[in-house]
Amino acid sequence: MNDKLNLLIESLKKGPVTFEYTKKDGSTRVATGTLNESFLPQRENDEFELEKASVDTLVGIKYKSLDEYMNENKIELVREDDGKYVFRHKHKKQNENNIMYFDLDKKEFRSFSKDRFIEIISSKELVEVEL
Numbered sequence: 001m002n003d004k005l006n007l008l009i010e011s012l013k014k015g016p017v018t019f020e021y022t023k024k025d026g027s028t029r030v031a032t033g034t035l036n037e038s039f040l041p042q043r044e045n046d047e048f049e050l051e052k053a054s055v056d057t058l059v060g061i062k063y064k065s066l067d068e069y070m071n072e073n074k075i076e077l078v079r080e081d082d083g084k085y086v087f088r089h090k091h092k093k094q095n096e097n098n099i100m101y102f103d104l105d106k107k108e109f110r111s112f113s114k115d116r117f118i119e120i121i122s123s124k125e126l127v128e129v130e131l
Contacts, residue, residue: 004117005114008099009099011123012035012036012101013036015123015125016033017032017033017034017101017122017124018031018032018121018122019118019119019120021113021117022118023112023116028118029112030121031101031103031105031110033104033110034102034104035100046088047078047086047087048088049081049084049085050087052080052083070087074089075088076088076090097113098111098113098114099112099114
């Protein structure tokens with residue numbers, strides 16, 4: 001990875017960064033994003049429960065197996081508790097050729113191809129202040 005990309009990734013981890021890249025359609029995009037935890041949305045507990053009997057009935061009617069049900073719904077089994085299945089959503093795997101960032105304007109995660117990166121326009125490193 002080149003020095004400009006390494007600097008971008010390190011800067012995104014430290015705070016907001018305004019940068020430019022070329023989109024797939026050939027247009028350029030100026031984005032302000034970050035990977036700094038203090039700017040990212042708080043994730044709720046990703047786990048949810050469903051009645052075991054209900055899931056088993058649905059699997060028997062519509063699917064060949066519990067595994068097929070989970071694959072179709074992009075979920076994974078965490079555990080079984082008192083007649084319930086506890087599932088969580090599978091997280092999307094990151095493409096190694098892309099840079100993912102949290103877009104501070106759109107309030108969503110976005111990504112772009114590393115080879116389409118143009119430049120860092122500005123960055124603001126967060127400084128922790130002890131009170």
